[in-house]
Amino acid sequence: MTTDDTTPRRWLRRAGAPRLEYGADYNPEQWPREVWPDDVRAMRAAGVTVVSLAIFSWARIQPRPEVYDFAWLDEIIDLLHAGGIAVDLATATASPPPWLIARHPEILPVDKRGNTVWPGGRQHWRPTSPVFRAHALRLVRALATRYGKHPAVVAWHVNNELGCHNVYDYSDDAAVAFRAWLRDRYRTLDGLNAAWGTDFWSQRYSDWDQIIPPRQATTHPNPTQRLDFKRFSSDALKEHLIAERDLLHELTPDLPVTTNFMVMGEMSPMNYADWAAEVDFVANDHYVLPGPQARDELSFSANLTGNLAGGRPWFLMEHSTSAVNWQPVNVAKKPGEMHRDALTHVAHGADAVCFFQWRQSKAGAEKYHSAMVPHAGEDSAIFRTVSALGRRLASLSAVAGTRRAPADVAILFDWESWWVSEHDSHPTDRLRYKQEALDWYTALLDLGIRADVVPALTTDHRLVIAPILHVVPEELASDLKRYVGNGGHLVTTYFSGIVDENDQIWLGGYPGALRDLLGIRIEEFAPLLDGETAELDNGTTGTLWTDRIDVTDPAVEILARYKTGEQAERAAITRRAVGAGSAAYVSTRLGPDGLATVLPALLDGAGVTSELPPELRGRVELARRGEHRFLINRTAEPVDLGPDGILEPRGVLIR
Structure with a gap:
């Protein structure tokens, strides 16, 4: 579910005019107390207005089962408040402390092979563990009671990156909760057996207790069982979010509650379209992934996050000042990239720009992850760059609070299609749902077309x-x-x-539920082997997939045919007019360049044109918030904007 225009939303609890917030995760417990005043001084110099605090502090806050130590947290919150810096206070439940694991090892997750996932990293807890839930809520209650009225605290930060490392748990707790979830969904075993097609391979259930999560099996697990387990696993994490949120709302009704999503890359397990309505404002973590579409993926994810937020402002909770530490090779950002990355998120609706983290760690698994204050200290290019960004964000107060301006084109992004299309036992295991969606987005940017990435069908767009x-x-x-x-x-x-919705085939020929609307019929798929291609008569080249299309409605227009391969002379791209509308089908993967060739006819048919002059299309991304236009240089070269001057490499102009 996504929010709509009538859903009330809240932002940070603070007085004064709207502004773009700026800051980072702050982990003062990693540093001696004498560093803290220097941190606050440097934060003020950099333009920091808000920090996320206590995210991984459970072991410090509650060092023993019946002992709470708030003295250090009192001290740092008061120090930040005196410095004019607001606090997004975490519930600290992301990683349980060693004493809790020692007392209750049964809260540890179990992988699909039945192996316990041991502590030593983070998020070592079962989303369905009643023991973990009880201890977590006890901590939440203690924090809310102590800090709910503190003037520095402007929002609650539930847990952290829910599901990043523990989304799929196959434990006995998960099995019990999964059965309860299934009973609620299907009501009867007959309903479940019908939905799962359990007559295949003699899987028919005669008792609810026979059902388990899709643990390691001799061969391919039941595909609908896998789909339901993915739904259940996303719901289990959402239920934990709601449990913490409801307690915080009860104890501190004037404080907004959020959690940080991870709309980025291939992070598919959490259905954020379903989660978005459960937070008072949407927050997201995003890190650039290397590759030729790296910058477009950032824009795509920011765009989708803005639409998960219903067009309202959202909070960029984490991104990086420079290199990360978790990729095979971690490359520093080039000059201009830090500003461009941050301002691209602002262009798509972010009213807060924050980094992981404030001070680069001296020890631990993330000590090579960049920060606002690097190991080199304040006398560094990174700190000068983050300070310049702070000044620029402070100058953009007029942007704060404005909504994303809708586009004429939408890309529909569907989590369940993402999950199911990449299951095994399919015509090909090479298919990548997110990559196909991103290719369309890149092709639109190449043509200078602004598009919305939306989590649900909307009738507000000319072209979907x-x-x-x-x-x-x-x-x-x-x-x-x-x-x-x-x-x-x-x-x-x-x-x-x-x-x-049960991963059961729509019979009668493909593309199943859309067959009549498209006016075509396909009897058999024709995926391509690695290295195989299919040439089209419009000059493009297909990879990955082809279809043996039969046109069933003479009104269907064939926009391109296959020129080579097994499907030579058959239709490759079709369009069927339906009244004033149309339904088109593209039967192969064309990549961004091929799609940029195909799109003009589809855009013309929908009456969609670029808002950019021809000389800027492809070189500049246009995004709009209210009356503000963001022109983002997609290249590493200067772009002449005419009367607006020169847009520097990787630069952003806001007007």
Whole structure:
């Protein structure tokens, strides 16, 4: 579920005019007390306005089961407050302390092979453990009681990156909770057996207690069981979020509550479209992933986060000043990239820009992760750059509080299609849902077209692109037909419309639920082997997938045919007019360059044009918040903006 315009939202509890907040995770417990006043002084010099505090502090706050030590936390919160720096206070439940594991090893997660996942890292707890939940809520209550009225505290930060390391737990606790979740969903065993197709491989259940999570099996697990376990696992984490949130709302009703999502890269297990309505404002962590579409992926994720927030401002809780520590090779950011990354998030709705972390750690697993104050100290290029960014954000107070301006084009991003389309036992295991969606986004940027990445179908866009919309329940199929019938223009791709909400095939030929709307029929898939390609007569080259398309409606227009390969002379790209709307199908992976060739005809048919002059298209990304226009240099070269001057390499102009 996503928020809509009527859903009330809250922001940080603070007085004064709106502003763009700036800061970082702050971990003072890693440093001696004499460093703390220097930290606050340097924060003020850098323009820091807010820090996230106590994220991994449970062992410090509660060193023994019946002992709380708040003295150090009192001291640092008071010190920050005296320095004019607000606190986003974490509930500290992300990683349980050693004493809790020693007393209750049964809270540790279990992997699908039945092995206990031991402490030594972080997030070593079961989302469904009643023992962990009780201890976590006891800590939350203690923190809320002590700090809920402190004037420095402006928001609650539940846990941290929920599910980053413990989303899939296969323990006995998870099995009990999974059965309860299934009973609530299906009501009867007959309903579950029908949905899961358990007559295949003699899997039919005669008692609820026979059902377990999809642990390591001799061969491929039941695919609907896997889908439901993914739904359940996302829901289990959401339930923990809600448990902490509800207690905080009860004890501190005037303080907003959030948690940091991870809309980035291939982080698929948490269905954030379903979580977004459960927080008072959306927050996100994002880290740039190397590759030719690295900057576009950042924009894509920021865009999606802004739409998860319903167009309202959101909080960038973490990104990096420079190199991270968890990639195979961790490369420092180039000049201009730190500012461009931060301001791209602002362009897509972020009203807070924060880093991990304030001071680069001296010890621990993340000591090589960049920070606002690096190992080199304040006399460093990084600190000068973060200070300059702080000044720039302070000058943009007019942007704060403004909403993202909707575009004419939307890319529909569906979590369940992401999950199911990449299951095993499919026509190919090379398919990557997020990559296909990102390719369309890059192609639109290359053409100078502004698009929204949306988690649910909207009728507010002239053109909706739904790549690999694999899971199509009957209700969604009806909604898509209604959208097109009312004058909307739909584009979808290979492996779309294939299964219903139970991962069962829509019979009668592919693309199943979308077959009649598209006016085509496919009897058999034709995936491509590694290295195989299929040339199209429009000059593009397909990879990964092709389809043996039969056109079933003479009104269907063939926009491109296969020129080579097994499908030569068959339709490759089609479009069917439906009243004032249309439904188009792209049957192969074309990549950003190929899609940029195909898109003009689809955009023209929908009446969509670029808001940028021709000379800027592809070189500059345009984003809009309210009346503010962000021009983001996508290149490492200067771009001449005419009367607006020169846009520096990796630069951002806001006007």
